[in-house]
Amino acid sequence: MPQSVAGPEIERLIQLLARMPGLGPRSARRAALQLIKKRDTLLGPLAEAMRIAAERIVVCSSCGNVDTSEPCTICRDGSRDASMLVVVEDVSDLWALERSGAVSARYHVLGGVLSALDGVRPEHLNIERLVERASDPAVKEIILALNATVDGQTTAHYVTDALRHLGLTITRLAHGVPVGGELDYLDEGTLSAAIRSRSAF
Amino acid sequence: MPQSVAGPEIERLIQLLARMPGLGPRSARRAALQLIKKRDTLLGPLAEAMRIAAERIVVCSSCGNVDTSEPCTICRDGSRDASMLVVVEDVSDLWALERSGAVSARYHVLGGVLSALDGVRPEHLNIERLVERASDPAVKEIILALNATVDGQTTAHYVTDALRHLGLTITRLAHGVPVGGELDYLDEGTLSAAIRSRSAF
Ligand SMILES: [Zn+2]
Ligand SMILES: [Zn+2]
Numbered sequence: 532m533p534q535s536v537a538g539p540e541i542e543r544l545i546q547l548l549a550r551m552p553g554l555g556p557r558s559a560r561r562a563a564l565q566l567i568k569k570r571d572t573l574l575g576p577l578a579e580a581m582r583i584a585a586e587r588i589v590v591c592s593s594c595g596n597v598d599t600s601e602p603c604t605i606c607r608d609g610s611r612d613a614s615m616l617v618v619v620e621d622v623s624d625l626w627a628l629e630r631s632g633a634v635s636a637r638y639h640v641l642g643g644v645l646s647a648l649d650g651v652r653p654e655h656l657n658i659e660r661l662v663e664r665a666s667d668p669a670v671k672e673i674i675l676a677l678n679a680t681v682d683g684q685t686t687a688h689y690v691t692d693a694l695r696h697l698g699l700t701i702t703r704l705a706h707g708v709p710v711g712g713e714l715d716y717l718d719e720g721t722l723s724a725a726i727r728s729r730s731a732f
Numbered sequence: 733m734p735q736s737v738a739g740p741e742i743e744r745l746i747q748l749l750a751r752m753p754g755l756g757p758r759s760a761r762r763a764a765l766q767l768i769k770k771r772d773t774l775l776g777p778l779a780e781a782m783r784i785a786a787e788r789i790v791v792c793s794s795c796g797n798v799d800t801s802e803p804c805t806i807c808r809d810g811s812r813d814a815s816m817l818v819v820v821e822d823v824s825d826l827w828a829l830e831r832s833g834a835v836s837a838r839y840h841v842l843g844g845v846l847s848a849l850d851g852v853r854p855e856h857l858n859i860e861r862l863v864e865r866a867s868d869p870a871v872k873e874i875i876l877a878l879n880a881t882v883d884g885q886t887t888a889h890y891v892t893d894a895l896r897h898l899g900l901t902i903t904r905l906a907h908g909v910p911v912g913g914e915l916d917y918l919d920e921g922t923l924s925a926a927i928r929s930r931s932a933f
Contacts, residue, residue, distance in 0.1 A: 538800040544785045547778045552766045553759050565753045567798050570786050575749045578782035582780040584745045585776040588768050597768050
């Protein structure tokens, strides 16, 4: 859209929206129009929520989670099992595990995975602090909840090596058929793993 | 995500993001995290751009376009052909036509199309003001740039009837094969129209 059509304020809004994940230039224009149409119910409140988030959100210096308190709500939660640390790649994985309610422990966000292609080396990840936290005598088990990708598994091996001297139990998530998953959409590796780890019915 | 995990500020941001077009609850969480990671380069500036847009944007009382000036930049542009009015359903269509550079005239945004299903009746659309503007002696042609849908065409007929007494030329966009379009993806109606309106090569 040429600047002359709708003024620099709308143009700037569209340009910034286009940089949001999941929105391209075309959907950014559509989103801008929808926001303008819902000026009082959505555009205004969203602007305010973003301002507050930008001002108050901090990265937890202990686990790498994002929150408005430091240390984060999870790190301060005394009711969680202190004998386990769940290692994740990203805060989104932490949120996914919390939603599942599968575990009530503390987390450690690496902030990525090792990747030769993307030039991500160990010093770019939050590994040093993990070794520090894992050295706490209360910690007995490290659960590696990393993605089942090549880079995720490379990272799992690296982290395991870095923690080996502590003599902890190190576990990883089970492979298998996703709940509700259809077999003929799954790759051979998953199917083989699901067969190997089969259980009594 | 339970409120306890990341604080009410992040929860509220996610809830509002989920109401943006093109984002569901899942992608809203992902978007929130990306925004938080780019706090200074994206989240903060976007909050400010939205605040400014919410404060300054007005709907043009003449044509229905959105802009930060009233009447809008297009309506104030004296270099445009005043003999034509291009009738569109939505501001997004106006923007699309402006990007194409196909016409340099003024527009009239109806704000929707007639729809029995959605209960959209003539009085819900900006038709009265269109008749008023079309009565200007300078206007000679009305170009109906409405979507080639059933509702779009119903609306085109209604608008044509409403303007008939003014004795203006009323035209509509040509049907045909989109540039770069592949024939076997097109419906029969489009193909028939493209054959009927064929031109010398
Ligand atoms: Zn924390
Ligand atoms: Zn206007």
